[in-house]
Amino acid sequence: MTSRQSSLFPDLFQECDIPKPVNVASIPQRSPFRYPGGKTWFVPTFRAWVGNLYPKPKVLVEPFAGGGIISLTGLFEKLVDRVVMVELDEDIAAVWLTVVQGHSEWLARRIVEFNLTKESVIKEISKTDVDVKERAFQTILKNRTFHGGILAEGSGFLKYGENGKGISSRWYPTTLARRFTDLNLVVSRIEFRQEDGIEVIRQYSGQKDVMFFIDPPYTAGGKKAGKRLYRHCELDHEKLFAACETIKGDFLMTYDNAEEVKSMAREHGFQMRLIPMNNTHHATMEELVIGKELSWMDQYPAVHEPETEYRTKKVPTNACTRTRRPQRASRR
Ligand SMILES: C[S@@+](CC[C@H](N)C(=O)[O-])C[C@H]1O[C@@H](n2cnc3c(N)ncnc32)[C@H](O)[C@@H]1O
Numbered sequence: 438m439t440s441r442q443s444s445l446f447p448d449l450f451q452e453c454d455i456p457k458p459v460n461v462a463s464i465p466q467r468s469p470f471r472y473p474g475g476k477t478w479f480v481p482t483f484r485a486w487v488g489n490l491y492p493k494p495k496v497l498v499e500p501f502a503g504g505g506i507i508s509l510t511g512l513f514e515k516l517v518d519r520v521v522m523v524e525l526d527e528d529i530a531a532v533w534l535t536v537v538q539g540h541s542e543w544l545a546r547r548i549v550e551f552n553l554t555k556e557s558v559i560k561e562i563s564k565t566d567v568d569v570k571e572r573a574f575q576t577i578l579k580n581r582t583f584h585g586g587i588l589a590e591g592s593g594f595l596k597y598g599e600n601g602k603g604i605s606s607r608w609y610p611t612t613l614a615r616r617f618t619d620l621n622l623v624v625s626r627i628e629f630r631q632e633d634g635i636e637v638i639r640q641y642s643g644q645k646d647v648m649f650f651i652d653p654p655y656t657a658g659g660k661k662a663g664k665r666l667y668r669h670c671e672l673d674h675e676k677l678f679a680a681c682e683t684i685k686g687d688f689l690m691t692y693d694n695a696e697e698v699k700s701m702a703r704e705h706g707f708q709m710r711l712i713p714m715n716n717t718h719h720a721t722m723e724e725l726v727i728g729k730e731l732s733w734m735d736q737y738p739a740v741h742e743p744e745t746e747y748r749t750k751k752v753p754t755n756a757c758t759r760t761r762r763p764q765r766a767s768r769r
Pocket of ligand 1: 472473474475476477500501502503504505506507523524525526529632633634635652653654655667668669670671672
């Protein structure tokens with residue numbers, strides 16, 4: 438949680454109005470998931486990023502797709518021609534595979550016809566040896582009835598939910614069904630791959646007309662959040678940063694604002710900005726955005742380099758000084 442300390446340089450802060458967190462209710466929700474760590478709040482930045490790229494990339498690769506809000510927004514808003522969504526989790530993969538195999542209508546019907554009670558959900562999700570469509574339905578049921586939408590081991594049913602409605606408080610069958618049928622409008626432009634995201638980055642990294650939105654599980658430096666939220670949370674973060682360095686097109690990466698992450702970004706010569714967002718508990722946090730060239734994000738506070746020997750006065754970390762470092766100048 439951030440509380441901006443009152444500044445020794447009040448003019449500096451007044452001048453540069455740090456943006457407020459995005460109101461996610463104002464963003465069209467295209468994803469059928471309520472995804473832990475979902476990036477709906479990032480949609481306005483994503484739009485600005487694409488708008489700033491010239492020539493416009495044709496393909497967006499999302500190597501850690503999860504609920505896929507960024508890919509889906511790219512397609513529905515015609516920001517890109519095609520997306521490649523990558524996700525290792527078998528449950529999540531079952532949903533995207535069902536969609537790309539043309540069974541969105543089937544899933545939509547299954548959802549509206551289901552009579553949801555705790556007993557019916559338990560009966561349904563206990564079924565083993567199911568095909569990919571039924572597994573997709575089980576995933577949606579779990580995602581909508583488990584606490585925080587979390588599918589990882591140890592997750593349990595919503596206790597109170599919205600307005601004390603418990604297990605059914607996030608079950609909006611008509612809305613959900615419509616999200617699936619709407620996906621038919623863009624499905625021909627989706628390629629889904631249940632593979633390792635870093636490998637897929639490497640496969641596309643040489644192509645200049647490909648952009649990457651990279652949102653890995655936040656586990657760098659032993660951070661716990663990613664471990665609790667995702668079944669697949671072990672990631673070689675250094676290997677991911679090395680893969681990003683090979684990207685010929687453009688990429689943006691989101692991470693938690695952790696020292697280990699910032700040093701890796703510096704090590705690889707990337708730039709960083711901090712974006713405010715409201716987490717599920719409505720607390721304002723700052724998330725780190727990492728990329729090659731982020732001058733188009735100058736309204737957001739830059740992350741400063743560690744103190745250098747010749748600097749004698751401390752600059753407040755949240756001051757939006759407009760200094761920009763030349764690419765790779767900061768390798769150390
Ligand atoms: C932070 S979440 C992505 C959330 C997504 N951006 C959204 O808006 O819903 C990270 C995702 O990466 C997946 N994941 C973890 N390791 C992976 C890997 N090596 N390759 C592909 N996906 C992976 C996790 O299962 C999780 O769904």
